[in-house]
Amino acid sequence: xxxxxxxxxxxxxxxxxxxxxxxxxxxxxxxxxxxxxxxxxxxxxxxxxxxxxxxxxxxxxxxxxxxxxxxxxxxxxxxxxxxxxxxxxxxxxxxxxxxxxxxxxxxxxxxxxxxxxxxxxxxxxxxxxxxxxxxxxxxxxxxxxxxxxxxxxxxxxxxxxxxxxxxxxxxxxxxxxxxxxxxxxxxxxxxxxxxxxxxxxxxxxxxxxxxxxxxxxxxxxxxxxxxxxxxxxxxxxxxxxxxxxxxxxxxxxxxxxxxxxxxxxxxxxxxxxxxxxxxxxxxxxxxxxxxxxxxxxxxxxxxxxxxxxxxxxxxxxxxxxxxxxxxxxxxxxxxxxxxxxxxxx
Numbered sequence: 001x002x003x004x005x006x007x008x009x010x011x012x013x014x015x016x017x018x019x020x021x022x023x024x025x026x027x028x029x030x031x032x033x034x035x036x037x038x039x040x041x042x043x044x045x046x047x048x049x050x051x052x053x054x055x056x057x058x059x060x061x062x063x064x065x066x067x068x069x070x071x072x073x074x075x076x077x078x079x080x081x082x083x084x085x086x087x088x089x090x091x092x093x094x095x096x097x098x099x100x101x102x103x104x105x106x107x108x109x110x111x112x113x114x115x116x117x118x119x120x121x122x123x124x125x126x127x128x129x130x131x132x133x134x135x136x137x138x139x140x141x142x143x144x145x146x147x148x149x150x151x152x153x154x155x156x157x158x159x160x161x162x163x164x165x166x167x168x169x170x171x172x173x174x175x176x177x178x179x180x181x182x183x184x185x186x187x188x189x190x191x192x193x194x195x196x197x198x199x200x201x202x203x204x205x206x207x208x209x210x211x212x213x214x215x216x217x218x219x220x221x222x223x224x225x226x227x228x229x230x231x232x233x234x235x236x237x238x239x240x241x242x243x244x245x246x247x248x249x250x251x252x253x254x255x256x257x258x259x260x261x262x263x264x265x266x267x268x269x270x271x272x273x274x275x276x277x278x279x280x281x282x283x284x285x286x287x288x289x290x291x292x293x294x295x296x297x298x299x300x301x302x303x304x305x306x307x308x309x310x311x312x313x314x315x316x317x318x319x320x321x322x323x324x325x326x327x328x329x330x331x332x333x334x335x336x337x338x339x340x341x342x343x344x345x
Contacts, residue, residue, distance in 0.1 A: 014091035014117045015217035016152070016183055018239035020253050021053040021093065022246035023060035025296055026074065027307055035070060039305035041081040043247070046303065048090045050250035050342065054078055057095040058120065059161050059188075060244050060292055064097075065310040068110060071095075075114035091117035093154065097161075099124045101144055108149035118183060118218065121145050122156035128163025135171060142175050142182070152183035152218040158225065159189055169197040176202050176220045177211050183218035186242045188225025195229075196236040198222050203237035226288065227253050228281035231273050234260035245284050248298050249333050251342035256280055276336065283333035290316055290324050297321040298330070 024044060027036035044054050056078055057063040057071045066074075075094055082090050094116040096107035108119045123131060123141055131137055146153040155175060159166040172185050176198070187195050199222040201207060213219060221239040224230065230241055230253070246253045259273035287294060292309050293316040300306030308315040316324070324330060 013217075014089050016091060016118055016219065016221060018221060019053065020051065020240050020246050020250070020257050021055050021223070021242040022047050022250065023055045023058040023242060023244055024078075025247065025292065025299070025306075026057070026061045026066060026070075026310075027296075027305060028310055030307065033310050035073060036305070036307065037073075037077055039307070040074065041077060042305060043299070043303070044078045045081050045085045045087070047246060047250045048082055048087050049085070051254040052246045052250040053090060053093065054082075055093040055095070055120065055242055056116075058097075058156075058242075059095075059158060060247070060295065061095065062292065062310055062313070063095045065313070068107065071107065072110055072114045075111055075116050079115040093118040093120055095120050095122070095156075096145070096149075096153075097122040097124070097156070099126055101141055104141075104145050105148045108145065108151065108153070112150040116151060118152050118154060119149055120154040120156045120186060121149075122158060123162050123165050125161065125163025125165060128165050132163065132165045138165070138167065139171060139175065143179055146175075146179045146181040149181060152181050152213070152215050153179075154183055154221075154223075155185040157185060157187050157189050161188075169194045172198050173201045180212060181214040182220060183213060183215070184221035184223055184239070186223050186225050190224075190226055190229075192224075192229050192232060192236070195222055195224060195233055195238050199233075199237040199239075226284050227256070228277075228284040230256050230280070231260045231263075231277040234264060243284070244295055245280065245287060245333075247295055248287065248302065249280075249283070249337040249342060251340045252276065252280060252333065252336045255340045279329075279332050279336050282329040286327055286329040287324065287333075290320070294321070294324050298325065301325050302334070 027039040094111045096104045096119045098104045157167045202220045224241040227243045227245045256276040263269040263273045296306035
């Protein structure tokens, strides 16, 4: 047991490890838009069985469309489904993004009580005009949230979902050094240089000794937000990715991560890692353009569930959906997923 900044006892038994994580979509019933729990359970277990850790109530999970109660339901459902499948050591990460610092802390406490192991926090974009240029306020947000959260917190840098707020590498590094209850950063800004700079600090052998984490099972991980630079990030001491593409092709993304890591020890693995990175990089760029609705369309094609986003977010146009499915980059990814052991319809 350990104490976090607000004196609450913390006992995270499931370690946070380098690897691949997926922001899990929230699935909804067609007419009522109520949570589709069976599809959610099925998907969480599907990706976790492939070696992908689930992240709930993030951008892909339409967190902005979920009530507090629904977020708790998803956490409890995911934990129960994982345990029932024998995946007891797979951690659950959950989003605590909200409009205010106060609400993010409230969500962190609710998540911990529901069984989440880790939280991921993003700055609100509603007042981005005031916040974006105020480095002190941005730093204070993550300092307060992490110090008052009962579970370790990942910093989420995604300008597209926070009104253009883009944390620089100096600020992220300061937070890693000064906030012991932070346990990583997700860089959906796609900035490889930023990843390299932050990783250079936190991967230093002396970092953990000089700046120990509140929870020793939660080291500070530097994670990309896409799959298209997994191989280069491995050579920059990155720790993997939290990537939406891992919903579509979990076995492929895990295989690329494993090959990338292995190639640094044995260069004979590098050509195969480069081959997979090419297929995955092209697919990531193509599928990401279709966003949440496109990912759900592909899940429906591949696994028989997916459905539509909650309104007002529109579903993908059927013609555009078929074009996405038939795109050579998508089909190459589907073939790769089958090649490396994934089961598709």
